[in-house]
Amino acid sequence: MRLIDYANPTRFLGLVAKILPWxxxxxxxxxxxxxxxxxxxxxxxxxxxxxxxxxxxxxxxxWLSMFCYMTMAASALGTLVWRHPLADVSAKCAAPIGAAxxxxxxxxxxxxxxxxxxxxxxxxxxxxxxxxxxxxYLGLIALQETIEDPLxxxxxxxxxxxxxxxxxxxxxxxxxxxxxxxxxASVFRMGGSTIDAxxxxxxxxxxxxxxLLFVWIHLMAMRNEIIRRRIRTMRMIEAAGAx
Amino acid sequence: xDLGNHAGFILASYxxxxxxVVGLFAWVVLDGRAQRxxxxxxxxxxxxxxxxxxxxxQSQGMGMSRSAQxxxxxxx
Amino acid sequence: xxxxxxxxxxEWKLAVRVGGGALMGALFFLIVVTxxxxxxxxxxxxxxxxxxxxxxxxxxxxxxxxxDRLFQVDRDDGGLDLILMGESPLExxxxxxxxxxxxxxxxxxxxxSPLLAIFMNMEPIAIGATTLxxxxxxxxxxFTGAIGAALTVTLKRGGxxxxxxxLPLTVPVMIFGVSSATAVLYGGMPFTTPxxxxxxxxxxxxxxxxxxxxxxxxxxxx
Numbered sequence: 001m002r003l004i005d006y007a008n009p010t011r012f013l014g015l016v017a018k019i020l021p022w023x024x025x026x027x028x029x030x031x032x033x034x035x036x037x038x039x040x041x042x043x044x045x046x047x048x049x050x051x052x053x054x055x056x057x058x059x060x061x062x063w064l065s066m067f068c069y070m071t072m073a074a075s076a077l078g079t080l081v082w083r084h085p086l087a088d089v090s091a092k093c094a095a096p097i098g099a100a101x102x103x104x105x106x107x108x109x110x111x112x113x114x115x116x117x118x119x120x121x122x123x124x125x126x127x128x129x130x131x132x133x134x135x136x137y138l139g140l141i142a143l144q145e146t147i148e149d150p151l152x153x154x155x156x157x158x159x160x161x162x163x164x165x166x167x168x169x170x171x172x173x174x175x176x177x178x179x180x181x182x183x184x185a186s187v188f189r190m191g192g193s194t195i196d197a198x199x200x201x202x203x204x205x206x207x208x209x210x211x212l213l214f215v216w217i218h219l220m221a222m223r224n225e226i227i228r229r230r231i232r233t234m235r236m237i238e239a240a241g242a243x
Numbered sequence: 244x245d246l247g248n249h250a251g252f253i254l255a256s257y258x259x260x261x262x263x264v265v266g267l268f269a270w271v272v273l274d275g276r277a278q279r280x281x282x283x284x285x286x287x288x289x290x291x292x293x294x295x296x297x298x299x300x301q302s303q304g305m306g307m308s309r310s311a312q313x314x315x316x317x318x319x
Numbered sequence: 320x321x322x323x324x325x326x327x328x329x330e331w332k333l334a335v336r337v338g339g340g341a342l343m344g345a346l347f348f349l350i351v352v353t354x355x356x357x358x359x360x361x362x363x364x365x366x367x368x369x370x371x372x373x374x375x376x377x378x379x380x381x382x383x384x385x386x387d388r389l390f391q392v393d394r395d396d397g398g399l400d401l402i403l404m405g406e407s408p409l410e411x412x413x414x415x416x417x418x419x420x421x422x423x424x425x426x427x428x429x430x431x432s433p434l435l436a437i438f439m440n441m442e443p444i445a446i447g448a449t450t451l452x453x454x455x456x457x458x459x460x461x462f463t464g465a466i467g468a469a470l471t472v473t474l475k476r477g478g479x480x481x482x483x484x485x486l487p488l489t490v491p492v493m494i495f496g497v498s499s500a501t502a503v504l505y506g507g508m509p510f511t512t513p514x515x516x517x518x519x520x521x522x523x524x525x526x527x528x529x530x531x532x533x534x535x536x537x538x539x540x541x
């Protein structure tokens with residue numbers, strides 16, 4: 001069972017059909033457990049009160065916005081280096097999902113910031129980096145939508161995705177240097193996390209739930225895209241035959 | 244369950260997230276249905292892809308490059 | 320090597336002669352800087368404070384606007400296919416084309432900036448610092464923009480998309496360019512720290528830009 005075995009979309013579609021029900025079940029159960037923990041078990045923060053509940057969705061969205069970009073980068077390598085036929089399907093389908101999650105990271109952050117900092121938006125380092133990431137997602141989608149030929153669009157956006165991967169750490173560093181007001185990263189800080197287990201466990205469960213949701217939607221979108229391309233091919237064959 | 248002074252912000256952020264996620268989900272499901280319907284229509288009209296249509300097409304090489312290429316649906 | 324020198328000369332000549340549009344960038348730069356006081360008001364203190372930033376934004380926009388023709392002219396007349404088939408490595412060709420493009424469009428911006436700085440009521444030291452940062456920073460903008468130009472080369476109206484794709488990538492150059500230009504005004508931070516990083520960004524873009532643009536051009540030509 002190697003990755004290349006699934007270069008055949010028919011086999012891939014078969015696998016997706018087998019996985020999807022389990023994935024759907026796992027996603028729903030994880031969300032149920034996570035949300036129950038968040039709303040009925042997790043304590044209020046002594047400083048932030050109940051608004052800390054926003055963290056349980058804001059932080060997973062922020063993680064996924066980066067995870068989704070990494071998925072696209074891996075797919076871009078697959079397109080350019082190994083020419084895996086499903087890689088560009090994967091990259092194309094991940095972009096709108098990533099943009100949606102990045103938008104939600106920004107929106108929930110803004111809704112958390114208003115009661116905590118007294119303003120909807122501050123130009124602090126992390127918010128600004130995520131905003132730049134959001135613009136990059138939109139640029140990638142725009143590029144994919146503008147080039148008509150799917151293969152050429154895939155290659156152009158793969159190049160841009162990889163350029164983005166190289167640049168994201170530099171952008172992050174520059175923006176950090178530029179200004180910071182946000183709380184320092186507290187979960188994956190060196191020397192152990194400072195967040196209490198009563199909050200960390202629901203947060204991690206919510207993160208797993210959102211990751212499962214991402215995989216679920218991504219696989220369904222990939223299935224749609226494969227069928228869309230089949231239709232395109234069949235229409236071309238039909239048009240060629242009609243001549 | 245008491246959400247404190249800022250209940251509106253908490254509900255708004257969860258509500259917005261649900262709205263966007265459900266929207267994304269609905270788009271994927273509806274798009275999938277539309278695509279499958281179109282595929283069924285085409286198949287009903289008797290259009291086949293190269294990989295299925297060996298009987299009608301003349302000499303179709305089954306080499307690796309040929310069978311791998313049309314998989315993403317490019318008729319080039 | 321001779322081929323690359325000849326290419327540089329050709330690109331430069333094509334850009335500066337009538338219809339090449341090299342000086343359009345400088346004219347656009349002048350207009351952007353002139354429009355700003357109408358927006359923020361004629362307060363000279365405010366203008367001198369935001370002057371370096373305005374000059375940088377103007378230079379960034381002027382650079383982006385001129386970039387869409389970088390490869391498109393060659394594609395239209397078929398020269399791009401010859402370059403792709405030629406013996407010189409495509410990365411080096413892109414590098415030379417970018418350098419020629421910068422010499423024809425970026426350099427006039429740098430030369431014009433001290434004059435425009437006077438409109439902004441900037442102090443001599445700030446004028447010097449801004450001009451120096453633009454001299455080091457505009458090549459980085461050109462090299463980064465070349466990636467966008469190569470990606471959009473097949474499109475009829477790629478100019479706006481080019482700007483959308485490239486602007487996020489120019490954020491670091493912008494940050495360190497303006498930081499080092501304003502460092503001399505307010506103190507608190509030495510000029511050399513952000514300036515050294517700006518120079519590093521320029522060198523980095525000089526490598527990444529041609530490599531990525533060449534990859535994009537190869538795939539666009541397929």
